[in-house]
Amino acid sequence: MKYIAAFLILLCSYSLSGQEHQIVQLKDSDLPEAKITRNETFDGNALWGYMNGGADVYLEYGFKDIRVQEFTIGDEKVKAEIYLMDTPGSAFGIYSIKTYKCTTSDSAHTPDCLNSYQYQAAKGPVYISVINGSGGRQARASTFRIGKAILDKIDAPQFSIPAFRDVGQDYFQQSQVKMIKGPLGLQNIVPKWIGLFDNSAAYEFYYLKLKIIDENISVADIIFPERKAMDIFINDFKNFKPRHSDKVFGLKQLTDSSVRIYEAKTLNTVIQKELKGFGFSEME
Numbered sequence: 001m002k003y004i005a006a007f008l009i010l011l012c013s014y015s016l017s018g019q020e021h022q023i024v025q026l027k028d029s030d031l032p033e034a035k036i037t038r039n040e041t042f043d044g045n046a047l048w049g050y051m052n053g054g055a056d057v058y059l060e061y062g063f064k065d066i067r068v069q070e071f072t073i074g075d076e077k078v079k080a081e082i083y084l085m086d087t088p089g090s091a092f093g094i095y096s097i098k099t100y101k102c103t104t105s106d107s108a109h110t111p112d113c114l115n116s117y118q119y120q121a122a123k124g125p126v127y128i129s130v131i132n133g134s135g136g137r138q139a140r141a142s143t144f145r146i147g148k149a150i151l152d153k154i155d156a157p158q159f160s161i162p163a164f165r166d167v168g169q170d171y172f173q174q175s176q177v178k179m180i181k182g183p184l185g186l187q188n189i190v191p192k193w194i195g196l197f198d199n200s201a202a203y204e205f206y207y208l209k210l211k212i213i214d215e216n217i218s219v220a221d222i223i224f225p226e227r228k229a230m231d232i233f234i235n236d237f238k239n240f241k242p243r244h245s246d247k248v249f250g251l252k253q254l255t256d257s258s259v260r261i262y263e264a265k266t267l268n269t270v271i272q273k274e275l276k277g278f279g280f281s282e283m284e
Contacts, residue, residue: 023067023084024126024153031071031149034078034142038070060182061094062086064125071146076132076139080146083127088159089204093179095122097188098129102175110151110158111174116140119147124156163206163221164278171210171277178207190218196240199232200224212271217264219278224257234259250280 023041028034043065047055050066067082085091095111099120102113112121116135121128130147132139161177178189181204186194190207197203205222224230234251241249248267252260262280264271 023065024082024150025067026069026071026080026146026149026153030153031073031146034071034073034146036069037072038068038079041065041067057097057184057188058083058094060184062090063094071142073142074138076134076136076142078130078132078139078142078146080150081129081131082150083129085125085127088122088124088156089162089179090181091122091125091127092159092161093181093185093204095120095127096178097180097185098127112147112151113175114140114144114147117143119143121147121151122159123151123154124159126154126156161206162223164208167278171274172208176208176210178209180205180207190220195243196233196236199236200229202229203233210274212274215265215271217262217271217274219260219262219275221254221260222258227256230257230259237261250275250282252279 025039026036028036042050044059044063047058047063047066050068051058055063062085063083064086065084067080067084069080069082071078071080083091083094085094092111095113099113101115103116104114110121110123112119114120116139117132119128119130128147128150130143130150132143161174161179163177164172178185180186180189183194183197186197202225203222205220207218207220210217210219222233224233230253234253237249237251246265248264250262254260260279262275262278264275267275
């Protein structure tokens with residue numbers, strides 16, 4: 001019995017150690033030009049205290065731990081937040097709803113977004129956000145350099161979204177896709193669809209907003225854990241359409257537990273051609 005207890009203690013210790021090492025960090029030797037002024041970790045219980053609001057959406061997507069590192073490079077101060085999420089899909093999801101107005105994107109062979117003040121990326125189960133305070137050219141370069149150094153420490157393949165796989169690359173780019181898996185993500189990205197999911201307890205969907213000439217159309221692949229959940233959604237979808245008669249909606253079942261839907265203001269020839277590229281052959 002004592003050998004079993006000793007083995008369990010050793011196994012637990014190994015697991016905790018492995019988990020700790022999953023939250024990558026930069027060391028002085030990784031950035032000789034920078035001085036590390038802060039290096040802390042927070043788990044799910046401490047996330048509210050660290051963020052002082054806004055933690056719930058990370059928990060909705062599957063947050064595990066965060067490492068916060070701060071750097072001084074010359075006169076610039078830069079902060080890196082390294083989030084360890086449950087899965088690569090969770091990391092991509094939180095990344096997708098946090099990114100906008102990217103000056104450059106997908107520059108590091110993984111989903112990433114750079115602007116003057118921030119660099120964000122998702123790789124494996126890790127989402128990173130690196131922020132500077134000045135927005136200057138040098139600060140932007142330092143922000144990207146720190147982010148790239150973090151990504152280089154993550155050994156994981158690029159995440160491939162499980163959606164729109166039958167759609168040609170001419171119709172969309174992965175950087176346009178938003179992944180939603182709960183009411184907070186839904187409220188952030190597609191609040192107009194909240195009523196569609198009133199009776200859906202579990203789902204994740206991949207959302208595209210496309211601008212066709214002067215009009216926007218929305219397309220989403222929605223994945224449910226089982227057929228029953230999908231059937232409930234399809235019924236809610238049928239009831240949702242009459243309450244929004246100023247829009248045109250369509251639904252196509254993809255598998256026994258997934259559907260694709262669209263929303264458009266009109267169905268002119270150009271929009272119909274675009275929707276056919278997403279597999280909608282019959283439109284209202």
